Amino acid sequence: MLRLLPLSTLVALACLASALSAHAVQAAQASAVQFAWLRANAGPEPSSSLETWAQELRLRTSIAMVGQPVALRPDDRALLKYPLLYLSGDRALPPLSDAAVALLRRHFSSGGTLFVDNVGRAEPSAAFDTSLRQQLQRVFPQGLQKVPPGHVVFRSFYRLDRALGRRADSHDLEGLRVGNHYAVLYSRNDLAGALARQSFGGYALAVVPGGETQRELALRLAINLVMYALCLDYKDDQTHVLYLLSRRRGATGGQPPPREPE
C-alpha cells in the first residue's frame, strides 16, 4: 500500500508520524518512564531489547512505561530530560567529550540512573569494560564497585541471588554510588541479548548456559533494575512496614529490625 502513495505523501506522513511520535514521547514523559539509549558507538542498537524490557515492565508491574526508547548522543543536553539511561557496548567505548562527561555528572547528581550492559557476544568485551571504567572515572572518580549480594536491587521486585543475562560470566553487578544510591549499574552478562527479539517476536539469541530459565532470571533482573531506579530502597522499608505501622500505634519500645545493607 505504501508503494501506491506518492513520495511526497510518504514523506509528509513520515514527518507527521515522527512529530506525533516525538510529541507522544515528550508528552508521556511526565507521568511515564522511558528509556534513553546513549548512542555512543560502542555496540549494536538495542532497540528491540529495550522495547521488550519496557513491554515486560508494563506486563508485570504497574509502571507506566513508554514502549519506544529514545536515542541520544552522550553530549545531547536532552538526556537531562530522561532519568533512565541505557548504554551498551561490545567494543571500546570512544572517549566521551568533556561536555558529555559534564552532562552525565549532572545527570547522576540530579538523581538519574544509567544501566550499562556489556554485550560482547561470546564473552564480556574487555575493551568495552576497560574503556567504560576509564570514562566513568572521568565522571566520578570513585569508579565502579561490586554491588553487595544482599543489596535491595536484588529484592526490588523479584528475589534474585545472581545477576544473569544472556551469558552467566559474572553473578555480580557493579555500580557507581552517588550519594545514597547507585547511579550506574553495570552488568557484564549481556542483559540486552537475553531480551532481544526477532522481528517476528521470538527471542533473537540463545541464552547460555541456563536456557529459558536463565532468560527469565535475566528478565527479572531487568525488572528489578528499573524498580530500583524508581523506588531506591523502598523494599528495605517495606520489610519493616508492619513494624513501622505497629510503632505508629504507640508501641514505642523495642528496636527496629536491622536494615539490610543497600
Added chain:
Amino acid sequence: MPTSTELWHDHLEWAGGLWSGRSLVLVLGLALALAVLALAAYNSRSLVSLRRRAVLLGMRAALLLSLLLVLAQPSWVTKSDRQSGKRIAVVLDRSGSMATGKRGERRWDRAAAAVRSLGERGGTALWAIGDHLEPLRDLRDIARVQPDAAQTDLLTALTSLREQAGQGTLQAVVLVSDGLDTAALSVRNGLGTTALDADSLQRVRDLGVPVHSVHIDDTKPVKDVAVAAVRLSKFGFARTYMPVSVDIEMSGLGDEKGALSLQLRDNGKLVATQAVPIAGLPRRTIELELQPMHVGPHIVQAQLAPLPDEATIANNVAYAGVSVVRDRVRVLHLAGQPSWDTRFLRTHLRANPAIDLVSFYIMVGDGAGAYVAGEDTTLIPFPAKEIFEDSLSGFDLIILHNFPYGPFQLDHYMPQLTRHMRVGGGLLVLGGPLALSAGGYHGTPLADLLPLQLEPPAEDGGWAEGRIVPTLTPLGIGHPLAMLARDPAANEVAWARHRWLGRNTALQAREGASVLVTDASGRALLAVGEVADGRSAVLATGSLWTWAFGADGLEGELTGDQAVPESEATVADARNDYHRLLDQLTAWLVHDPDFDLLRLAVPAEAVPVGQPLRVVATLRDGAGHPIGDAPLKWALVEPGQLTSELKGDQPGPRTDAKGQGSLALPSLTPGAWLLVVEALWQGRPQRATATIVVTAAAAESAHIQPSDRLLQLLAKASGGTVWSNGAPVGPVPVIAHDPNDAVSRADTVHTEVWSRPEVLVWLLLLLCGEWILRRRWGLA
C-alpha cells in the same frame, strides 16, 4: 476592757475630803486622830500587859487611819492617751477559702467575730482583703462583704495598707485569716521555708509595725479532696508520651474506704482515668502519661470526682498548659505506581531528618497474573486494614500519590480517613493519570475532603498531557505555601521559570478553598483548604519531579521557549524550588506554626486571677512583611469547644504598621481557656490559638486546710504574734510610743476605792475587834 491602741496612764487620785488641798482640815483631822489615840492610850493604862495595850492602841490607830483614808475619798484613775491618728489595722480575709464550713460555723463567721471583738475596743481601722484591699467603714460594714474573693494576696494587702492608710498612721496590723495565701507570698515562701524571702521581708519591714495574726483554724479537718497541681513539661512532642504528675490532697476522710476517680483530659478529651485509693498518705503524686496527638497549644486538665459532702469541689480540678511541637513529621506515602514523581518525592522525604516516612507503592498492574505469583517476588499485600483502621491516627500527613480510589477499598476506609482529617490530620493529593477524577475520586467521600470540586471525567479521562505554565493567583503570590522567593515580585519570577507536563482535569475550585496556582487558562493546579481541624492540598500534576531532576529548566532550550533559559543556576534554583514547595506544603499541612500568618505572644506562665492580661497578635504575609490596618477579633473558648467558626467573638484593635495588635483581655475567671484570634488577610481568615491558664482560683481552694505557716513567718519578721481562733484577751502589742507624736486624750476611768464594800467591812472588823478585846480584857 482596755485593749491596745492607747498609751495608758494609771494613778491614784484623791478626789476630795482631807486631801482636797485644804491643809487646815488635814491638820485638824490629824490632830483629832492623835487626840483620840492619846485618849485611848490613857484609858488603857489599867492594863498590866504591855502587849495587850499595844494591840489595842494599834487597832485604834489602824481604825483612825482607815477612817482618814475613807474620808479622803481616794480614786484609781486610768487615763488613756492616743497618738493622734494612729490605729491598729484589722484586716479581714474575705477570700473564698474563708467560706469553708457549715453555715454559722464557717471560718468567715469566726473571723468576723474576732474582728468585732477587736473593733469594739476602739482605736482600730477595719479592712477587708481578697483580690484587693478595701476599707470597712465600721463593724456593721462587715455584713456587706462576703467571703467570695478568688484570691488571697497577703503581701499586696500589707503593701496597699501602707499606701492607703498613710505613712505613720499604723500602730500594728492584725490579719484575721486562715493563712491560705494564693499569691506571691506563698509562691516565694514554699513549704519548709523558715524565714521570709528578701522582698517580702522588706515589704513587711517597710510597714514599720508588728504584723499580728488571728489564725482561723477549723475545729476539725474539713472533708475535701483536691488536685493541688498538674505538673508537666511546658513543651511536648506530638504523638510522644510525656509524663504528667498530678498532686492530690485528701483531708477529713477519716477511715473512709474506696478510691477516688482521677481523670486526665487533653483539650477537653478524656485520655486517662485512674483510681486513687483513699487509704494512704494525705498528699500524693499520681504519675500519668499523656500522648498529645497534635501540634499546638494543649490544655491538660486533671479532675477528681467529687465526694458526697465535700467542703468544696472548686479544687477538684487543676489545669496546665503545654505547647506541643513536633519532633518528627509522620508521613504515610501511598503511591498508585512507581514513577519518577514518587522516586524524587521519596528522595526528598527521606533526606529530611525531621520526617518519619512510611511508604507503600502499588507495584503490580492488573494483568501481571502468573508473572508475579508465588514466592519469587518480594511483594506483600497492600495492608489496607493495618494502615487505615489501625494506624491512621499515628500519621500527621497522608500523601495519596497518583493513587486510584477504587481498587484498594478506599471507600471502606473513608470514615477513618475523614476522622483523621477532622482531628487535625493532613492530606496531600498529588496528581497523575490515576488520581482525582481520573482515579475515580468523583462523587466519593474522599472528594469532600479536597479543596477542589471534582467533576466526572470528560473525554480525556480526567488527565491531559501537555506543557503547562503554572501561574500564581493573586492569593498565591504572597501565600506562604507558594513562596519560592523572599518577596512576592521575586516569587512570581521564580514561578515563571517552571513548567509542568500533564495535569488532572475536571477540577473546579471549591468555595472557601484557596487556589494558589492555575494554568494559563485559570484552571486550578494547586489548591489548599481546611476540613474541620485538618488541612488538605491538591497538586494536580504528576510532573513536579522535573523540578527536582533539573529537567524543568530545559524546556526553553529544547522547545525554543527562550523565556526559560537553562543554566546551572536556574537548574539549581529549580531543585531548590522543588524542595521548598514540598517543605512548605508539608509544614502547612501538619500545622507547623512557622507557617501561620497570625501569631500570638502570651505569657508563658499561668496567669493569676484578676491580673490584667495583654496578648500581642502579629500578622505577617507569606514573605514575612507586617500587615497593618487589619482588624482583629478574638474569643475565649473552653477546652474542647473550639470550632471552625469563631463564636462569641469580640472586636479587637487593628494591626499597626508592625502588623501588631495588642489585646487587653478582661479579668478571667478561674480555669483554662483557649484564646482564639482571627484576622483577615486577602479576604481569608487567619487564625491563631493560645492557651491561657488562670491558676489563682484553683490555688485559692487547692489547699483548703488552714495553715498558720505564712502568718508565723510574717509575725516572726515583724515582731508580731499569732493567736489562734479568736482575738487576744489582752491588748494588742503596738509599736513604742513616739514622744514626738501628737497625743490626744482618749479616755479617763475613775474607780472609787473608798466606796467599795470591802472598806466598810474592814472598818467594822477593826471596831468590833477592838470592842471585843477591850471587853475581854476588862476595859470599858
